[in-house]
Amino acid sequence: MRETASLGAHSPQESCLLAVSDEGVRGIWSGLTEDEIGSRSMSDVVRLNPWWLRTESFLGDEAREVKAQGVGTERSPLDPGTAGVSQDANVWWASSTCGGRPAVHTHSVQYPYETYIRQRLQPLFRAHVTDAAARRGCTDLEFPSGSTFRAH
Known part of the structure; x- marks a missing residue:
């Protein structure tokens, strides 16, 4: 029996856009405090500012070129x-080693969505990185500290 690599297993980059x-x-809006909502209305958020985040993994030489820009x-x-967060760009990143090569895993969160989910993002980010690393056989995972997910 011959095993074959899964789709994208040898690609130096993978990404996924997650839209709410x-x-x-x-559902999220109903659980926010008045301070979190501020002067925004939910109808404006739905109509004008769709909420999304992007997950990406960069492997090998690509991992050495990853930059964030706000x-x-x-x-x-x-x-x-x-591992850490780029506050200006709303990008969290983690690192791992895949087959002896470096990897950087990121979550980019669109403003102002970041304001509402920052404190809820850590489990999602860890799940994404852990899954991406497992699919690639990566080890030595390095995650940002829990404090990077708290409101600033």
Whole structure:
């Protein structure tokens, strides 16, 4: 019996865009405090600012080139072997080693969605990175500290 690699198993990059449905927004919105909501209305959020986040994994040489950039800020490297958050760009990253090569795993969260899910993001981020690492046979996972997921 011959085993074959799964689709994308040798690709140096993989990504997924996760969008929150209108129903999902309503569910999250109903659990927010008045301070979290501020002057925004849910109908404006649904109509004008769809909520999404992007997960990406970069492997090998691609991992050494990953940078985050927020609006009006310089690009900052997300170095393999490190983990953290780029506050200006709303990007969290983790690292691992896949077959002896570096890997960087990111979650980019669209503003202002980041404001509402920051404290709820850690389990989702850990699940994504753990799954991506397991599918690639990666080890030595390095995650950002829990404090990076708290409101700033």
